[in-house]
Amino acid sequence: MVTLRRALHFVFKMGDRSKTETFYRDVLGVKILRHKEFEEGCKATGNGPYDGNNIISGTDRDGSLASPSQETMQYFVFLCITSYIAVSNDKWLGWQLNEVGKGLYLVEAPGGYHFYLVDKEQPPNDPVQKVCLAGSDLQKSIHCCSSLLVMKVKESNEETVLMGFAATQCKLELHNIVGTVDQGTAFGRIELSCPREQLADLEALMTKGNHKILTILVSLDTPGKAWLAWTPLVLLGDPESNSHQSTT
Template sequence: MTLTRTCHWCFKIGKRKESIYFYRDVLKMTLLRHEEFDKGCEATCNGPYDNLWSKEMIGYGPEDGINHFVLELTYNYPVKSYTLGNDFRYLEIESTKAIDGVKTMNWPYTESGEYIEVKDPDGYMIKIKPGDDKITKCSLNVSNLNNTIHYWCDILGAKLYDKTDKTALVGFGDTHCKLEFTDIGEPIDRKTGFGRIAFSRPLEEVKKVSEKIQQNNLKILHSLRALGTPGKATCTVVILQDPDGVEICFVEEENYCKLREVDPNAEEKLNESLEADKSDEWYDRKRDGKEQA
């Protein structure tokens, strides 16, 4: 379990400018890196889309997977929106400055006990309570809690931190972001707005995960393969799906530790991308019937 780093959760976003404003300026996260891709990912990192796409890695600190869990904001040119399913519940953040940012920037929120609750521009729920700037929990719905616990704890090696009749809290380390699963007793429909969670392990451990999944006849969405990032490191990954279809990426730590380094030019690269993005013009032409779908 100590070999695993809990790295990031992917949100597919359709409102890129608004999302950057929300996470960076309202929630006070830091843009860690920006990357552009000229074709769809062969491991569907950007979802089932064969097009140009980009991603922003953003969070309260470097993506070390132990002290800081971050977000990957995945933007497909020129997809404007996604349909949210019943899989994702909320992301939990502990950040006093995020609460201050929500209130100062007049972002709509409601109060619920110790939390304030907000939705990002694409509708993903965020719960925030006072604290020292960490993403602490990712909460998901499941159809059968016992099956989920068996998969994550017995197969993947996560620790069970807490359990009730309907919920379970699991993770790979005491300081890592945790996963909370809630049994809703009905099938999970991920729609098009589904996410993906990423972990890193040494390459040999990634291979062992793949072998164990195969031995137990469980779902591998994408078998072991090398994925490159333009101008950066190439990493070996395997993409799994848990009993409810949650996508899980295990990536080799040896090269991912290079890939996740904070880019001091991330803001500049993002601004260049925003200036060059003609998605709005394409969308308007399509809406007005001037371009075929």
């Protein structure tokens, strides 16, 4: 049953919605799947039938970032996408693009987020290859992700560890840093999908191990969206205060 788990999307905090939408739509070539305004805080960032691909979600409900580049780069290292179309779009639109290796480019998105673009044919399953976050204690993070969330360790050394579920899905890479991870007012959240019947056991496992639970098991009421109605979720915190949202 754990093989049914997968990464759904990563949540960024936006400082400039217009520029952010332009970057994702015109440079990366992604589609805007859903846009919703909240009058109050949302229990979770939504989920939906996204054909198995990893999704990028943005929120600006708390206002713009005070110092985006400083705060985001403390915990968010980069996101890697394989798409020659994104590289071509970037060059055509004149977005600042730095070649850091053969067929590998670095571009900075609004808010200070770093994206690596691989100039190759887009994979049929998912162009998003991995998201890299900072960590000050890799062993604790590995335990949280592998032992509790049942991710498999794909690669590891003293500085980084690469983990994930299926080989064709987006991976999570953790990069070791000296000192604590200071997120400031920025934040990141990875939403993971797992079978509904596993959520209560996952929450109990986190509680037993004295791990942080940011939101206890709740259900989302979303009128008008039958595919999302009463979707249960639990929001978990890892040792670095990055959060993992598990949903069905």
